[in-house]
Amino acid sequence: MSKVYPDVGSALADVVEDGQTVAVGGFGLCGIPEMLIHGLRDSKVANLTVISNNAGVDGVGLGLLLESRQVRKMVSSYVGENAEFERQLLAGELEVELTPQGTLAEKLRAGGAGIPAFYTRTGVGTLVAEGKEEREIDGARYLLERSLTADVALVKAWKADRAGNLVYRKTARNFNPVVATAGRVTVAEVEELVETGDLDPDHIHTPGVFVQRIVVNPAPTKHIEQRTVREA
Structure with a gap:
């Protein structure tokens, strides 16, 4: 059965449901599956728990899901430049579980590896430690x-073959590899699709066994989270 789907709607149609936990790759706006996030918004599923390094910005990335109020809880490492996130948090409309960034990455990696829990020194003696063994x-x-x-x-991802093997490009690699392994169903948005066998095995970052569906977005928007320029 082919893993390649013609569009986002068909790739998500029988996968996403109300009340699910959805893990999303990316760091800031770098390496986010933007087209898939748009598809998730358009699906109108609600009451979601979203695991992601951050919540994007207003009007871009996961910020869209916050504006449409499809997110019940965020598991994240920082707020980012998102006024809607802050507004819903302060109003008590959004449950937020803040987790140290390295711990969040290891939580996802461990989950994908079938490890139920692990010990870390990060957070000892802080609010992070409350209620934990x-x-x-x-x-x-x-x-x-x-x-x-x-x-x-x-x-x-940058490239994929039809078997679902993925290659990420530079800093867009970030949280994507650990997110890919942590999903029961993993959907990959890719810029280039090649035939199985065309990728050098040594260059593959995520093996196709972890990827169930692929959708191609050949011309993604390259957003900049916070533009800084030198004064004249």
Whole structure:
């Protein structure tokens, strides 16, 4: 059965549902599966728990899902430049679980590897530690952090072959590889699609066994989260 779908609507049609947990790749606006996020918004599914490094910005990326009020809870490492995120958070309309960035990455990696939990020193003695098991190992205190998995994972890659093997480009690699492994169903948005066997095996970042669906976006928008210019 082909993993390649002709458009976003068909790729998500029988995958996304109300109340699901959705993990989304990207860092800021770099490497976000923008077309898939638009498709998720257009699907009108609601009451979602979204796992992502951040919530995008107003009007772009996951900011669209916040504006349409499809997100019930965010599991994230920082707020970012998103006024709607802050507004809903302060109004008590959005549940937010803030997690240290490295811990978030390891939670997803561990989830994809079938590891239910792990110990880390990050967050010991802070608000992050509240309600979590602590253990002393070799004279140091560690927190027990539970891993993360998702019903659906949405990722952005540069290239894919028809078997679903993915190659990311430069910094767009960021959270995408760990998100791809953590999803029960992983949908990849790619810029280039090649035939199976055309990719050098040594260059593949995510093996196709983790990817169930592919949709091609040959001309993605290259957004800049915060433009800084030198004064004249």
